[in-house]
Amino acid sequence: MTELYFVLTPNFMLLDLAGPAEAFQIAANHGAPYRLHMVAPVAELTCSIGLRPHQLNPLPQPIPAGAHIVLIGAENSKVSLQLPEAQAVVAWLREHFNATQHHLACVCSGTMLAAYAGLLDHYECTTHHEILERLRIAAPLAKVLDDRIFVQDGNIATSAGICSGIDLALHLIEQQAGSLIAQAVAREMVVWLRRSGQDPQLSPWLAHRNHLHPMVHKAQDLISRAPAERWTLEIVAAQVHTSGRNLARLFLQHCRVSLHQYHLAIRIATAKQLLNHPNLTIEQIAEQAGFASARDFRRVWQKEMGMLPSECRATTYPTKTYAKLK
Template identity: 35%
Template sequence: MNKQIKVVFAVLPKVHLIDLAGPVQVFYEANQFGSQFKIAYCTLEGQDTVSSQQGLGLAGIPTHHQTELAKGDYLFVPGIEFSAIKNGQLKSGYEAFFDWLQAHYEAGVNICTVCSGTLVLAAAGMLKNKTCTTHWKCIDYLKENGSLIKIINDQLYVKDGNLYTSAGMTSGIDMALSIVEENCGPVITSKVAREMVVFLRRTGKQSQKSIYLDFRTHIHPAVHSVQDHIIQHPTAKNPIEELADLVNMSDRNLTRLFRKHTGISINEFKTKCRLAYAENLLKDPGHTIDFIAAQCGFKDARQLRRIWKEFYGISPSEFKSAL
């Protein structure tokens, strides 16, 4: 991540605090590890103080007209009290905000919703012919009141072009982590998840494209800890004895549990992590294969080429030339 990316949170009346605070914390922590997200907030015109659904007042927030975003930036719409949507309270005072949302979406700004924030987009007429998700208790309402919308009800978050929607509450954290990975890579994302004491996970419906998120759908804390350690130290040897000591269990038990919960062996996971690290380095035209092999913990460039070919079917050089 070489340039600063703006992440703006639309703080609407009756906002749910966890829908707002969870993703904010993700980007804040990412910045502590060297990312360059510029976090900002906005609200409706005429809102001197926004009252959250939990009773906390939020003051001094700029209006949306005072907020500028560019293509590639992110605009989050955290969830608000569902009854406010059902009772038609998104009509008066929201028209200008809806126009502003639509204009930024068309300009290439990434629009991201958490929980019932998806229904705000529906009210703005932005979900026609789009695939999305929302909180489970909002699904029926969206089906009844939204036309030409494809609703996914069994995923944590869904991406359709530059439109991101999440199922609610902590799934907003998962979605924010996925955005950090898109922009900053998997290593920083893993550090953020570790700092926040959350597990990287994916829905199982998404394509398996990231070793740092694949094999994480289980809930075994010791296996997660071992995976986190390997991800944090991809170039280390990480012998089974040390990994087992890390989680206070025998070598044999860890080996059994790791395969049971991830579907692959510890050595396979270590190799996949090294290859993922190598893939990131290959994107830099200044790095040679010899340099990358040394940085990723392979014996030499020959071993890297052989293992890469086994996993990807092409050589590292062919992969690099196709970038």
């Protein structure tokens, strides 16, 4: 079980909390191993819109190994984060947070709490565009990035603010609980996944999902759950109770790619995951990902990646993920 601690301070932004918390809770409802805790240095606080949550849990001491700490931003953070309760959180982070044992996610000005605690030194990070310069002053050793929705550097993740906390939550859910659960959460929340063309490709399991057409989503679900199947247009169309011609039209209209192109992207993503298993041969990976042969897999992979699968296996990829703010 992954323990998620949402850390609150005076005048915390309600959407900074509610957006990511709902995403993680929906993920838990779909089987992700999350347990949510609302914690604060005091038992009762007032949020940005005047609601006063009470019976908040105390800050965990010590923080359990493997726990995720989510720092929530505050309204008028220049003042609110200097209040004694907020400074108590800073002191708690300094004493108990360990970047090798714990994970940190910061929403909006919650990043400032991490900066004050010295947790961002030598890490890439971001925050709301209005307080980027304050972040640079508070964390001069951090690598502060402009114009980003979120940034992940190792176990430290930071986001630009308010709604971008949901984007960050979906990214972390995909990493920790898998793409299918992240898909289900995004669909249930009716959330559009935002990236720009200058950034690394969005996970194929989440790409082409920024639409609301139930038939197309059902077709994508079929392919995502069994990428090795021989999904022809007519077979998928029969499963979603329409004609192949209509499904092809709808897929292009809502996904901007053909069903075949989507299926191929899912197979490549599946193969990329399987390459992390050293005991699997290239032939076994090709079979499990649904390619006709190892030769076919190598041809497709080299075209898409610019190198052979065996060469990719020997390459160390960076783990940092960025999402550019529109």
